[in-house]
Structures are given as C-alpha cells and as structure tokens.
Amino acid sequence: MxxxxxxxxxxxxxxxxxxxxxxxxxxxxxxxxxLSLKSNGDLLRSTANAFHAPYTGxxxxxxxxxxxxxxxxxxxxxxxxxxxxxxxxxxSLAGYGFARLDFPGRDKLFLFVLFGLAIPEQAVIITRxxxxxxxxxxxxxxxxxxxxxxxxFGVFLMxxxxxxxxxxxxxxxxxxxxxxxxxxxxxxxxxxxxxxxxLGIFTFLSSWNDYWWPLISATRADMFTLTVGLxxxxxxxxxxxxxxxxxxxxxxxxxPILIVYIIFQKYIVKAVSGAAVR
Amino acid sequence: MSITPHKKADWSNALFVxxxxxxxxxxxxxxxxxxxxxxxFKADLFGGREFVGLxxxxxxxxxxxxxxxxxxxxxxxxxxxxxxTVIPLILALLLNRTTRVAAFFRxxxxxxxxxxxxxxxxxxxxxxxxxxxxxxxxxxxFGLPAIPFLSDPNLVMVSMAIITVWWCLGLxxxxxxxxxxxxxxxxxxxxxxxxxxxxxxxxxxxxxxVSRTVILVAIFEVVLQFQLxxxxxxxTQGGPNGASRPIVLFIFEVGFRRWDIGYAAxxxxxxxxxxxIATVVQYFVTRKxxx
Numbered sequence: 001m002x003x004x005x006x007x008x009x010x011x012x013x014x015x016x017x018x019x020x021x022x023x024x025x026x027x028x029x030x031x032x033x034x035l036s037l038k039s040n041g042d043l044l045r046s047t048a049n050a051f052h053a054p055y056t057g058x059x060x061x062x063x064x065x066x067x068x069x070x071x072x073x074x075x076x077x078x079x080x081x082x083x084x085x086x087x088x089x090x091x092s093l094a095g096y097g098f099a100r101l102d103f104p105g106r107d108k109l110f111l112f113v114l115f116g117l118a119i120p121e122q123a124v125i126i127t128r129x130x131x132x133x134x135x136x137x138x139x140x141x142x143x144x145x146x147x148x149x150x151x152x153f154g155v156f157l158m159x160x161x162x163x164x165x166x167x168x169x170x171x172x173x174x175x176x177x178x179x180x181x182x183x184x185x186x187x188x189x190x191x192x193x194x195x196x197x198x199l200g201i202f203t204f205l206s207s208w209n210d211y212w213w214p215l216i217s218a219t220r221a222d223m224f225t226l227t228v229g230l231x232x233x234x235x236x237x238x239x240x241x242x243x244x245x246x247x248x249x250x251x252x253x254x255x256p257i258l259i260v261y262i263i264f265q266k267y268i269v270k271a272v273s274g275a276a277v278r
Numbered sequence: 279m280s281i282t283p284h285k286k287a288d289w290s291n292a293l294f295v296x297x298x299x300x301x302x303x304x305x306x307x308x309x310x311x312x313x314x315x316x317x318x319f320k321a322d323l324f325g326g327r328e329f330v331g332l333x334x335x336x337x338x339x340x341x342x343x344x345x346x347x348x349x350x351x352x353x354x355x356x357x358x359x360x361x362x363t364v365i366p367l368i369l370a371l372l373l374n375r376t377t378r379v380a381a382f383f384r385x386x387x388x389x390x391x392x393x394x395x396x397x398x399x400x401x402x403x404x405x406x407x408x409x410x411x412x413x414x415x416x417x418x419x420f421g422l423p424a425i426p427f428l429s430d431p432n433l434v435m436v437s438m439a440i441i442t443v444w445w446c447l448g449l450x451x452x453x454x455x456x457x458x459x460x461x462x463x464x465x466x467x468x469x470x471x472x473x474x475x476x477x478x479x480x481x482x483x484x485x486x487x488v489s490r491t492v493i494l495v496a497i498f499e500v501v502l503q504f505q506l507x508x509x510x511x512x513x514t515q516g517g518p519n520g521a522s523r524p525i526v527l528f529i530f531e532v533g534f535r536r537w538d539i540g541y542a543a544x545x546x547x548x549x550x551x552x553x554x555i556a557t558v559v560q561y562f563v564t565r566k567x568x569x
Contacts, residue, residue, distance in 0.1 A: 010476070014372050015379070021369070022386045025444070028401045029389075031412045035404060047410035048418070090298040097294030104289065109299075116306055118557040120505055122526050123550035124309035126533045126543045127316055131309060150305035155298055180291070209394035211508050216534060230396040234403075234512055250400045254393055261392045265385070268392070 036060070036247040043243040059248035069249060071222065072229035073256070078141060079214075079225055080207040083148040087203045088196055090149060095158025095192075096184045100170065110159070116152035121212055129216055139223045144214055148207055154199050161195040162188065201260070201267045208257055226253050313543045321540035334544035344545060346520050347528040350435060354524060355503045357439035358446075362499045363492060366447045370454030371484070384455070388448035395445075395508030402441045403428075403513055428514055431521035438509050438522055446502070450495045457491040458484070490563070497560040501553055525549050 035043065037055040063069055097103075098110050128147065129138075137143035165188060173183045214228045224232065230253055233246060261268060317335070320328045338344045369387055373380045390398070405412045406427040414424040427437040461484065469479045507526040510516055516523030516531075523531075525545065533542030 018372060018379075018383050022383055025386050025390065027412070028405050028444070031404060032401045043410075047404075048415045051415070090301065094295040094298040097291060101291035101294060102288065103291040106292075109295070113299075113302065116302060118554050119306060119310055120550060120553050122505060122507075122529055123546045123553075124306060124313055125529070126539050126546060127309040127313040128305065129534070130539070131305075146301070147305055149298075149301045152302060152306075180294075184294075205392060209392075211395050216530075227394045227396050230394075230400065231512055234396065234400055246400065247404065250397050254397050257392050257394075258389065261389065262385075 032247050032250055035244055036251050038244045040242045040244045047243070059245045060252075062245060063248050063252050068221070069226075069229065069252065072224050072226045073253075075144075075224065076208055076226040079144045080204050082141070083145050083207040084200050084203045086145065086149045087151070087154045088200055091154030091158045091199060092189065092192065092196070093184075094155045095160075095162045096188060098155070098159040099162030100167075100188075101180065113152045113155055116150075117156065125212070125216065132217060138217050139220045143217050144223070144225070147213055148203070148210075154203065157199050158192065158195060161192055165191055197264075197267050201264050204260070205257070205268065314547060316540055317544035317547050319540040323537040323539065327540075330540070334541050335548075337541065338544055338548065343520060343523070344525075344528055347523045347525050348548075350520075350522065351504060351506065351524045354435055354439060354442075354506055355500055357436060358442050358503045359496060359499045361439075361443045362446055362450055362503075363496045365443065366450035366495070367454050367488070367492065369447070369451045370458055371480070373451075374455060374458045384451070387451055390445050391448035393445070396512060398441065398445045399509055399512040402437075402444070406437055406441075429518055431518050434510075434514060434518065434522040438506070438513075441509055442503065442506070446499070450499065453491055453495055454488060457488045461487045493563050494560065497556055497563065501556045501560070504549065504553055504556070 031050070034050045034055075035047065036059055037057070038050050039054075039056050039058060042049045042054075094113075098106065098113075132138050132143055137146070169191075170183045170187055173187045174180075178186075208225075209227060210225075211227050211231065214225045215231065218224055218228055221229070221232070230249055233249060318329060318331055320326075320330045320334070369383075373384050373387075393401075403411070408414055408424040408426045408429065411424075411427075413427070417424065425433070427433050465483055466479065469483055505526055506524040507530065510522040510524060511527050511530065514522045516527050526549065529542050529545045529549070532538050532545065
C-alpha cells in the first residue's frame with residue numbers, strides 16, 4: 001500500500017467513526033422532533049407510531065395558542081436580557097477600575113473577588129433565599145435578575161481585557177484633561193467590544209439555562225422562566241396524556257437558544273473556553 | 279490638578295468597582311458567611327433558632343440518607359469524569375482539521391451543550407424510559423425485552439451518567455481543540471521528515487503537548503459534576519429508594535421541602551469544602567503551566 005492510499009484509508013475510517021458518534025449525538029434530538037410531530041392520541045396508543053406517518057403540525061399550532069408558554073418565553077427574554085445588560089455594565093466599570101486606576105487595597109480586593117469564582121451556588125442558596133424572602137423579592141423580576149449580577153467571572157474577564165489595551169491610549173486622553181469616566185466611556189470602552197460580545201453571550205446563555213435559582217425563587221406560574229416552566233410540565237410526567245405536546249415544548253424551548261448558538265458560534269466557543277480556564 | 283491623576287492612589291477611583299462590589303458582598307459573600315453561621319444552629323423557617331455547635335455536622339455523619347447521597351455523588355463523578363476527559367479528547371483529535379466536514383461535526387458535538395437541563399432530561403426520558411422509550415421500541419423490533427434504565431437502582435446512576443456525558447462533552451472538546459491548535463506546526467513537519475508513523479506522532483508529540491489540558495478538563499469536570507442536581511431531580515426525584523439522590527438534591531429537599539435550614543446549610547458547607555479543594559488544585563495546575 002502506498003502512503004497516499006493508507007492516508008485515504010485512514011481518512012475514511014475517521015469519517016466512519018465520526019458518522020457513528022454523530023448519529024448517537026443526534027438520535028435523541030431527532031426522536032424528540034419525531035414525537036413532537038405526532039398527535040397525542042397516536043402516541044398514547046404506542047410511541048412506536050412515531051416511526052411512521054401520519055405526521056401532523058397540530059402540537060405546534062397548539063403551542064402558539066398557549067399564552068402560558070409564550071409568557072414564560074417573555075419572562076426568559078426579560079430576565080436573561082437584563083441580567084446580561086447588568087453584568088456588562090458592572091463588569092466593564094469594575095474591570096476598568098481594577099486594571100487602570102489605583103486606590104488603597106486594590107490588589108487585595110481583586111484577589112477577594114477572584115475567590116468568589118470558587119463559591120458554588122449551592123453554598124449560598126439557603127441564606128440567599130432567606131434574604132430575598134425578607135426583602136419580598138421572590139416571584140419578581142428583580143428577584144430573578146439580582147443574583148446573576150454578583151457573579152465575579154465578568155469582572156475577571158474584563159479586567160484581563162482592559163489590562164491588554166496599551167496604556168498610551170488613555171494617558172494621552174488624560175493629558176488632554178478628559179475625566180476618567182470620559183476616558184473609560186469614549187476611548188477604552190469601544191475597544192472592548194469583542195470582550196463584551198463574549199461575556200454577553202456567555203451570560204445570556206447561562207442565565208437562559210439557569211434552573212437552580214428560578215426553581216427556588218419563582219414559585220408562581222406567572223413568574224416562571226421557560227426552563228422552570230418546562231420543568232413544571234415535566235414533573236407530572238406520569239399523568240400526562242399530551243406526550244407529543246410536551247415534546248413540542250422541548251423543541252420550542254430549544255429553538256431560540258440553538259439560533260443564538262448558530263449565529264454567535266465563534267463567540268460562544270471563546271466564552272465557554274474562557275470560563276473553563278479562568 | 280496633577281497631570282496624571284490616575285497614577286495616584288485615590289479613594290475616588292474605587293467608585294468604578296463599588297457598584298459590582300455592592301452586589302458581590304450583598305448577594306454572594308454575605309449569604310456565604312451567614313450560611314456558615316446558620317450551619318451551627320438548629321433553625322426552621324419560622325424564626326426558631328437554637329445554637330447547637332457542630333451538632334448538625336454530627337447529625338449528617340449519622341444520617342444514612344446523607345451518606346447515601348455522598349456515596350451516590352462520588353459514584354456519579356467516577357462514572358462521568360473519565361469519559362468526559364477521554365471521549366472529547368478523541369473527538370478533538372479526529373476533528374482538529376480545517377475542513378467543512380470537521381466544522382460540521384464540531385457543531386454537532388457541541389450543540390447539546392447549549393440546551394438547558396429541563397430540555398435534556400425531557401429528551402432523554404423519551405430515550406430511556408422502559409414504557410415506550412426509544413430504546414425499548416428498537417429492542418422490541420428484535421423481540422428483546424425492555425431495560426429498566428430508570429427504575430433499577432443499579433442502573434439509574436449509570437443512566438444519569440450517560441445523559442450527562444451526552445450533554446457535557448462539547449465544552450471539553452472545544453478546550454482540547456484550542457490546546458491542539460497551539461502545538462507548533464514545525465514539530466509535526468519534523469516528525470513527518472523522520473517518517474514517524476501517526477501512532478508514534480500521537481504518543482510522542484500530540485498527547486504530551488496537551489497533557490496539561492487533560493488535567494485541567496478532569497478537575498473542571500470534577501467540580502462541575504459534584505453539583506449534579508437537575509437530571510435526577512427531574513427524571514427520578516432521587517429514586518428508586520434514593521439510589522439517584524446526589525448531595526445537592528439532599529440540600530434542596532432538606533432546605534426547601536422540610537425547611538430544616540440549619541441542617542441544609544451544614545450539608546452545603548460540606549459540598550463547598552469539596553469544591554473549594556478541587557478549585558484550589560485547579561488554580562495551582564493552571565498557574566504552574568502558564569509560568
């Protein structure tokens with residue numbers, strides 16, 4: 001066998017392995033879509049019916065008429081959107097402060113913020129829940145949004161990014177007697193847009209998919225996010241007669257985030273890798 | 279006015295970090311510290327509080343349900359971390375090329391990572407459930423009986439591990455890919471000139487140069503998988519007989535179903551200690567490698 005032949009053989013083998021593994025990845029998703037395209041009555045008789053026609057879009061028209069699911073979708077958009085905005089503002093300000101300005105105790109304070117990366121949500125959940133009860137913040141948008149603003153990852157990321165910008169830029173502006181805030185706002189902030197995109201998408205994704213805090217804080221159905229709403233439909237799984245409809249909810253909830261993923265693929269990969277090696 | 283005001287250590291400069299610090303102290307540090315205090319009390323939701331010292335921790339060590347949850351969690355970490363360290367490495371090695379096909383498969387293997395735990399559990403329940411699940415249907419075509427993936431105490435954690443590996447393998451794959459891209463190309467060219475075969479290149483060049491990433495991924499996954507919660511909470515509620523109840527589900531049940539909050543706070547301190555140790559190890563591994 002010549003070297004080029006053996007190389008081609010190897011490429012074929014790699015492709016075969018990838019196709020098998022790729023199918024294992026995709027079969028659960030395909031099965032979900034197939035179930036969502038069947039009428040509930042058909043599935044009640046046997047889920048094996050999903051392997052063949054007739055297929056129907058009735059579950060999808062039903063979900064578009066279900067105001068509750070659309071309401072949860074809106075809640076998710078509001079909570080994730082405002083959390084992302086808040087994190088970007090707070091992290092940019094703090095990142096500039098830690099990277100560029102001097103104040104007493106700055107470096108110790110930065111280490112203290114880094115320590116927060118090691119605190120898991122579960123270690124603070126009981127007392128945070130009590131705190132929010134005392135402030136009557138449960139079942140409200142501030143109650144769902146505020147905990148996300150305390151996460152130190154964004155500050156860490158933005159500080160690193162501000163540090164990498166050449167100092168000459170802001171020094172020149174400060175010589176022109178611009179205020180620190182103007183230097184931050186007009187000179188440096190426009191240069192951080194790639195980092196803002198990375199942090200923004202990372203924050204949006206994790207807020208959108210967050211389950212643990214909204215499960216505990218939002219107990220009224222009208223304040224559920226899509227993630228918790230979907231969990232509440234799932235908890236009564238054994239009693240459900242609308243299997244096709246339930247799977248349609250799963251598809252419906254996946255679509256927005258898959259679209260975000262496809263559009264921002266490049267940034268998402270950067271963001272999650274950054275979060276892991278932090 | 280000084281010419282370079284930002285050079286001076288000035289209290290007013292701290293105003294830029296103050297807004298974040300307010301939320302950080304108020305919503306993360308304060309609950310952490312008051313949780314530590316709370317773990318020393320016998321406390322319920324109605325304000326009853328009695329100092330009991332370390333008794334909550336003593337009670338945990340005698341609590342069979344908690345010990346079972348700790349055992350389940352370690353078992354789950356053992357089941358998930360090796361596959362989540364090795365399978366993504368294999369995928370990254372196969373996909374570390376610039377073709378369109380490789381880009382497509384990278385997308386496929388990462389797509390599950392952007393889904394929420396509620397969607398993932400809904401999807402996998404339809405695959406694994408004994409009554410009408412995908413696997414049951416396929417086995418029935420060959421005349422085979424259903425497998426009780428979710429109701430057999432010996433299988434249920436394995437099922438949770440399969441679901442979790444499917445859900446989580448995208449991120450470590452991306453980490454490996456970015457590590458592989460940093461291996462200098464000329465080393466490979468030298469190996470090709472030496473007529474080194476691909477297996478030898480793999481073991482003498484590629485794997486040694488990503489070894490630090492392997493350790494990083496392993497520790498990262500240990501931290502992540504210790505926090506298992508949604509998968510069993512949504513699919514089995516910790517059953518059958520507590521066989522799939524992890525530590526976090528224990529904290530959730532004690533704290534938010536039985537409202538025995540001092541006791542739940544104590545359990546969460548133990549989880550925090552485990553995760554803190556793993557994070558500190560990760561910190562030193564990262565620092566050492568990046569000089």
